[in-house]
Amino acid sequence: MPHPQDQRPEFTPADQAGPTLDSGQDLSDALCEQVRQAHRERTPLVIQGGGTKAFYGRRIAAERRLELGEHRGIVHYDPVELVVTVRAGTRLSELESALAASGQRLPFEPPHFGDTATVGGMVACGLSGPRRPWSGAVRDFVLGTRVITHDGKLLRFGGEVMKNVAGYDLSRLMVGAQGTLGVLAEVSFKVLPLPPASACLRLEMDEARALDRLRAWGREPLPLSGATFAEGVLHVRLEGGEGSVASTRERLGGDTDAATFWEDLREQRLAFFSPQDPRSLWRLSLPARARRPALSGDWLCDWAGAQQWLRSDEPAPHVHETSIAAGGHATRFGPALDDAPTDGASPFSPLPKVLARYHQQLKTRLDPHAIFNPGRLYADW
Amino acid sequence: MRASAETPLQDKHPMTAIQGVDRDPAYDERLDGEIASVDKSTLMAAIHAEAPALTLLAREEDLRPFECDGLSAYRTLPMLVALPATLEEVMALMRVCHAQRVPVVTRGAGTGLSGGALPLAKGVLLVMSRFNRILELDPDARLARVQPGVRNLAISEAAGPHGLYYAPDPSSQIACSIGGNVAENAGGVHCLKYGLTVHNVLSVEIVTIEGERMTLGSEALDAPGFDLLALFTGSEGMLGVITEVTVKLLPKPQVAKVLMASFDDVERAGKAVGDIIAAGCIPGGLEMMDNLAIRAAEDFVHAGYPVEAEAILLCELDGVEADVHADCERVRELLERAGASEIRLARDDAERQLFWAGRKAAFPAVGRMSPDYYCMDGTIPRRELPRVLKGINELSATYGLRVANVFHAGDGNLHPLILFDANRPGELETAETIGAKILELCVEVGGTITGEHGVGREKLNQMCTQFAADELTQFHAVKFAFDEHRLLNPGKNIPTLARCAEFGAMHVHHGELPHPELPRF
Numbered sequence: 001m002p003h004p005q006d007q008r009p010e011f012t013p014a015d016q017a018g019p020t021l022d023s024g025q026d027l028s029d030a031l032c033e034q035v036r037q038a039h040r041e042r043t044p045l046v047i048q049g050g051g052t053k054a055f056y057g058r059r060i061a062a063e064r065r066l067e068l069g070e071h072r073g074i075v076h077y078d079p080v081e082l083v084v085t086v087r088a089g090t091r092l093s094e095l096e097s098a099l100a101a102s103g104q105r106l107p108f109e110p111p112h113f114g115d116t117a118t119v120g121g122m123v124a125c126g127l128s129g130p131r132r133p134w135s136g137a138v139r140d141f142v143l144g145t146r147v148i149t150h151d152g153k154l155l156r157f158g159g160e161v162m163k164n165v166a167g168y169d170l171s172r173l174m175v176g177a178q179g180t181l182g183v184l185a186e187v188s189f190k191v192l193p194l195p196p197a198s199a200c201l202r203l204e205m206d207e208a209r210a211l212d213r214l215r216a217w218g219r220e221p222l223p224l225s226g227a228t229f230a231e232g233v234l235h236v237r238l239e240g241g242e243g244s245v246a247s248t249r250e251r252l253g254g255d256t257d258a259a260t261f262w263e264d265l266r267e268q269r270l271a272f273f274s275p276q277d278p279r280s281l282w283r284l285s286l287p288a289r290a291r292r293p294a295l296s297g298d299w300l301c302d303w304a305g306a307q308q309w310l311r312s313d314e315p316a317p318h319v320h321e322t323s324i325a326a327g328g329h330a331t332r333f334g335p336a337l338d339d340a341p342t343d344g345a346s347p348f349s350p351l352p353k354v355l356a357r358y359h360q361q362l363k364t365r366l367d368p369h370a371i372f373n374p375g376r377l378y379a380d381w
Numbered sequence: 382m383r384a385s386a387e388t389p390l391q392d393k394h395p396m397t398a399i400q401g402v403d404r405d406p407a408y409d410e411r412l413d414g415e416i417a418s419v420d421k422s423t424l425m426a427a428i429h430a431e432a433p434a435l436t437l438l439a440r441e442e443d444l445r446p447f448e449c450d451g452l453s454a455y456r457t458l459p460m461l462v463a464l465p466a467t468l469e470e471v472m473a474l475m476r477v478c479h480a481q482r483v484p485v486v487t488r489g490a491g492t493g494l495s496g497g498a499l500p501l502a503k504g505v506l507l508v509m510s511r512f513n514r515i516l517e518l519d520p521d522a523r524l525a526r527v528q529p530g531v532r533n534l535a536i537s538e539a540a541g542p543h544g545l546y547y548a549p550d551p552s553s554q555i556a557c558s559i560g561g562n563v564a565e566n567a568g569g570v571h572c573l574k575y576g577l578t579v580h581n582v583l584s585v586e587i588v589t590i591e592g593e594r595m596t597l598g599s600e601a602l603d604a605p606g607f608d609l610l611a612l613f614t615g616s617e618g619m620l621g622v623i624t625e626v627t628v629k630l631l632p633k634p635q636v637a638k639v640l641m642a643s644f645d646d647v648e649r650a651g652k653a654v655g656d657i658i659a660a661g662c663i664p665g666g667l668e669m670m671d672n673l674a675i676r677a678a679e680d681f682v683h684a685g686y687p688v689e690a691e692a693i694l695l696c697e698l699d700g701v702e703a704d705v706h707a708d709c710e711r712v713r714e715l716l717e718r719a720g721a722s723e724i725r726l727a728r729d730d731a732e733r734q735l736f737w738a739g740r741k742a743a744f745p746a747v748g749r750m751s752p753d754y755y756c757m758d759g760t761i762p763r764r765e766l767p768r769v770l771k772g773i774n775e776l777s778a779t780y781g782l783r784v785a786n787v788f789h790a791g792d793g794n795l796h797p798l799i800l801f802d803a804n805r806p807g808e809l810e811t812a813e814t815i816g817a818k819i820l821e822l823c824v825e826v827g828g829t830i831t832g833e834h835g836v837g838r839e840k841l842n843q844m845c846t847q848f849a850a851d852e853l854t855q856f857h858a859v860k861f862a863f864d865e866h867r868l869l870n871p872g873k874n875i876p877t878l879a880r881c882a883e884f885g886a887m888h889v890h891h892g893e894l895p896h897p898e899l900p901r902f
Binding site: 159168219222290307348349 | 566852861
């Protein structure tokens with residue numbers, strides 16, 4: 001039976017800009033069949049895109065792979081609608097180039113962590129870049145998805161419109177679920193125009209002063225789009241209209257910064273993130289008004305203080321406990337563990353008891369035979 | 382979410398929704414699922430044993446004010462109304478109702494437009510109006526922690542002295558409460574730039590059907606595990622009861638300017654909207670009204686609207702002075718090129734308010750033209766606007782009822798208002814037919830049956846048009862994870878497959894529903 005929303009006729013472009021149509025290949029039938037087979041055989045699957053974020057999360061208790069990387073292509077892009085729909089295996093770089101060619105972008109500035117990064121992996125991991133506190137996160141720009149269910153059905157949730165409150169928001173639920181609730185086959189995003197002007201600044205000062213400044217600036221309508229403190233320097237990025245960027249630049253002072261700083265930060269290419277450093281790399285997500293936990297190690301403060309990177313040898317349970325006590329949580333980014341981590345070394349902070357139970361119940365209802373990325377988020381499911 | 386505050390004349394001009402043969406609002410156990418019959422006095426005794434001070438209303442005259450929400454044509458007297466004042470009372474109530482299998486419908490300010498807070502004759506109506514305190518407002522952290530009964534506008538008023546505000550502004554914002562806003566994922570006229578409720582809430586505290594507390598989201602910008610905050614936002618009281626909300630506050634824009642452009646052709650106005658966005662401009666607000674809506678608003682508010690125009694666009698540009706000035710010039714040029722017959726820039730803030738007053742009063746203004754009207758809430762891709770407006774005009778002509786169009790043009794959210802007279806035999810049904818066909822048209826062009834008002838009780842049957850059986854089954858699976866016995870707001874938001882088989886567009890092969898093993902809820 002055709003989907004109700006598929007009964008619509010071909011798109012008729014209303015504007016000369018017009019929608020960009022399909023390029024790529026649709027493997028959804030084959031993918032659904034693979035899932036159905038796994039479902040029949042009760043065989044768990046490792047869902048894989050470009051493999052650039054395989055380090056993120058726990059080791060998955062499965063051998064068989066479900067490869068999404070060739071299910072690719074931009075299905076539909078209409079710059080005038082500010083909406084793009086892409087297959088999950090599309091390279092993130094391909095999507096970003098297509099958007100840039102029309103003067104638009106994904107506002108949440110997702111990290112790639114490698115050339116082969118796919119759109120599906122980006123959404124499944126739900127990681128956002130330095131612009132996140134001002135622009136919003138991945139989930140804020142997801143309008144709709146096509147998802148393969150545990151029994152191999154391709155379903156559609158949300159759509160290509162900005163406002164849609166019909167049914168539960170299962171599309172946003174998929175963001176950051178790391179494939180544990182279903183296989184992302186297609187995603188529709190809201191995109192936004194590139195700003196007319198931008199400027200990158202560096203201001204030398206100590207960290208306490210930098211945080212004070214950021215608090216004060218936060219209460220004003222300034223065109224901030226990045227604020228990071230590292231090694232005695234407050235890095236600030238401004239994006240907006242010509243007038244506001246120029247006047248803010250003048251007001252804040254400081255020196256011109258290399259524009260590459262923000263990409264290096266996003267891609268973890270700064271020396272701070274060096275893979276040669278044997279200590280664990282932690283990401284602490286904290287309330288704006290929280291005090292940084294008393295953990296030993298080196299810090300890099302991003303998102304105007306809401307995202308703190310830590311290089312430390314502190315034991316994992318202690319990092320989690322102190323982060324939770326500060327009102328936030330911690331995620332261990334690396335280095336990758338060779339063996340399946342024990343509970344104590346879990347990369348993700350433990351959930352409160354009631355919340356954990358509902359997580360488990362949700363997982364059980366949507367993936368009753370635990371075939372999707374079992375154990376990737378938490379040991380029990 | 383928007384009518385009741387947008388309709389100060391509501392008493393004189395009640396909004397009448399559709400009550401056709403197949404739109405009977407009453408809960409139908411055959412189609413919506415069985416509900417246990419529990420003795421009222423036994424239930425009251427059980428609740429009072431757990432929460433002695435909890436206010437319960439049980440007499441018919443006390444229940445009467447709660448029989449409907451903003452969709453006043455749908456009315457049902459609840460068995461009981463509970464007015465808890467503390468979190469402990471909410472938890473105790475949920476424990477008892479869960480144990481006795483009594484359904485609970487949660488209500489905020491009761492301004493919803495889709496019957497989402499319509500009571501159940503065999504259920505408890507949980508009214509959160511006593512949870513009306515702003516618990517904390519931290520201007521440095523730019524957040525407010527509030528109880529769910531706090532009014533939307535009250536948050537911005539409290540934040541105002543700090544130069545901050547809460548962005549989502551449904552037109553009912555003077556009356557609607559933040560708990561209801563979260564339950565419905567309420568929108569407003571500034572969504573394109575500032576987002577919906579889901580983009581502006583940091584965390585919520587939930588009491589589950591089993592009477593436990595949990596926090597979804599965080600004051601930090603993300604939380605571990607699934608994004609249950611996003612799932613619960615817009616879930617219409619089906620997954621848990623909201624007992625606290627932490628919202629994000631934004632710095633108030635320095636300046637806001639409004640351009641009003643007149644067009645003698647609706648299609649041209651629609652194209653101008655696309656031109657503005659294609660040029661890389663994201664206005665704070667971008668609204669469109671057609672001739673009937675313009676005339677109604679002008680007659681009511683005297684906003685200075687051009688009554689001869691086929692359509693007007695209101696374009697608000699906000700931000701820092703220098704940027705807004707440049708944007709205004711650019712948009713004016715685009716509007717001229719798009720064929721606007723007249724373009725006016727509001728001279729000062731008073732005129733800007735006046736331009737908006739006409740738009741914000743559009744619903745009651747239309748209400749003055751007709752004894753009854755029926756408000757629709759479809760969203761479409763903007764490029765489909767000419768086709769959908771043409772379709773609406775054809776439906777209007779075919780069925781002989783006038784339709785006024787008010788449109789959040791920036792984000793594609795249409796509010797056609799179907800004018801009718803409930804006292805004339807058959808007009809109600811005709812309005813229903815037009816409404817259903819408009820929503821089908823929205824789905825057909827790739828849109829949705831509801832952009833911001835919610836499904837509630839009202840659009841339950843249209844959900845069968847929007848979603849396939851397997852998708853509804855997935856929704857039921859989510860519901861099951863949080864509310865196994867379907868006690869939270871049953872009969873709303875997500876139709877049973879049985880209902881779709883009977884009324885909807887669902888294809889049922891030889892009377893067999895998909896997944897016969899699943900409970901039909």
